[in-house]
Amino acid sequence: xxxxxxxxxxLERVGITHVxxxxxxxxxxxxxxLRASTKLALVHVCREGEAFTLAAGLxxxxxxxxxxxxxxxxxxxxxxxxxxxxxxxxxxxxxxxVRSWYLQQKGATADTCPIFSEPIMNAWQIPYRLLDSSxxxxxxxxxxxxxxxxxxxxxxxxxE
Amino acid sequence: MPMxxxxxxxxxxxxxxxxxxxTTMSSAGIWPTLSQxxxxxxxxxxxxxxxxxxxxxxxxxxxxRGVIVVNGxxxxxxxxxxxxxxAQQPANIFVIxxxxxxxxxxxxxxxxxxxxxxxxxxxxxxxxxxxxxxTNLASWQAGAADALLGPGPVVIDLKVExxxxxxxxxxxxxxxxxxxxxxxxxxxx
Numbered sequence: 001x002x003x004x005x006x007x008x009x010x011l012e013r014v015g016i017t018h019v020x021x022x023x024x025x026x027x028x029x030x031x032x033x034l035r036a037s038t039k040l041a042l043v044h045v046c047r048e049g050e051a052f053t054l055a056a057g058l059x060x061x062x063x064x065x066x067x068x069x070x071x072x073x074x075x076x077x078x079x080x081x082x083x084x085x086x087x088x089x090x091x092x093x094x095x096x097x098v099r100s101w102y103l104q105q106k107g108a109t110a111d112t113c114p115i116f117s118e119p120i121m122n123a124w125q126i127p128y129r130l131l132d133s134s135x136x137x138x139x140x141x142x143x144x145x146x147x148x149x150x151x152x153x154x155x156x157x158x159x160e
Numbered sequence: 161m162p163m164x165x166x167x168x169x170x171x172x173x174x175x176x177x178x179x180x181x182x183t184t185m186s187s188a189g190i191w192p193t194l195s196q197x198x199x200x201x202x203x204x205x206x207x208x209x210x211x212x213x214x215x216x217x218x219x220x221x222x223x224x225r226g227v228i229v230v231n232g233x234x235x236x237x238x239x240x241x242x243x244x245x246x247a248q249q250p251a252n253i254f255v256i257x258x259x260x261x262x263x264x265x266x267x268x269x270x271x272x273x274x275x276x277x278x279x280x281x282x283x284x285x286x287x288x289x290x291x292x293x294x295t296n297l298a299s300w301q302a303g304a305a306d307a308l309l310g311p312g313p314v315v316i317d318l319k320v321e322x323x324x325x326x327x328x329x330x331x332x333x334x335x336x337x338x339x340x341x342x343x344x345x346x347x348x349x
Contacts, residue, residue: 084207
């Protein structure tokens with residue numbers, strides 16, 4: 001199970017220094033734990049494209065940021081993501097909340113977000129894993145570590 | 161007298177100290193003719209409008225050093241929210257908006273805010289406490305040192321001449337080399 005305290009503990013364990021984010025209603029439940037952390041700095045941005053470039057600056061300056069956004073924000077952030085990952089080739093890791101994923105599996109939603117989230121990740125050539133309720137914060141941390149060991153970007157999609 | 165972008169940057173040069181200077185669009189073509197410091201970062205290729213966000217990340221990572229971002233007005237409008245993001249952080253970041261009222265490198269077309277947007281006022285309205293506007297070379301020469309001293313965030317609106325027939329500048333060196341130089345100067349592995 002992914003919840004605020006377990007995610008924060010995992011991020012602290014792998015050495016994350018900054019969480020740059022705009023939450024959705026699911027990721028937003030992690031905020032109290034993120035705020036309570038003495039090892040993570042929480043940075044709020046106004047739009048998701050900012051999150052990727054701000055994280056790029058943190059990385060260039062020697063920090064270990066992670067970006068957390070909602071799937072609609074992923075769609076908005078395309079140019080910043082392209083620039084940071086493919087032009088600058090920075091191993092920025094990010095977390096995307098996929099709204100309505102469970103409902104879409106049941107054919108019980110008209111929300112188009114879950115339809116496009118994975119194709120968008122593939123279009124931008126981002127290695128990713130989909131984490132659902134069977135996964136834990138350790139899976140998120142392991143995905144981060146694998147991307148950093150490979151020196152490349154990576155992401156997890158959180159089924160919501 | 162109105163100032164050119166080059167004149168504006170010539171005033172900045174002796175005042176930048178050991179700060180990182182991030183340039184975007186037109187300024188990224190001019191600045192390398194004035195400075196070859198490894199602390200210079202020509203943000204080309206860029207995500208348009210995101211120079212201040214990149215600079216803020218650097219400023220948060222390197223709080224003692226400070227960062228100057230030279231942005232264009234068209235770029236600033238593309239991500240106006242980054243001024244609000246800037247305002248919440250007690251970071252040593254100085255955003256200079258070279259305000260020529262046009263998209264210079266695409267042929268000089270007006271943008272949505274041409275002649276109407278007061279960037280210093282916008283910055284103040286979203287919470288940036290230190291803002292400055294300089295409308296000519298003499299006032300920028302007289303006020304630059306004060307504007308570039310002290311704590312950030314700071315937003316500086318410089319009214320500059322619009323030049324015709326400008327091209328998108330090329331970076332002074334490939335991105336990977338720029339990153340290596342910058343991180344070497346910052347002693348970041």
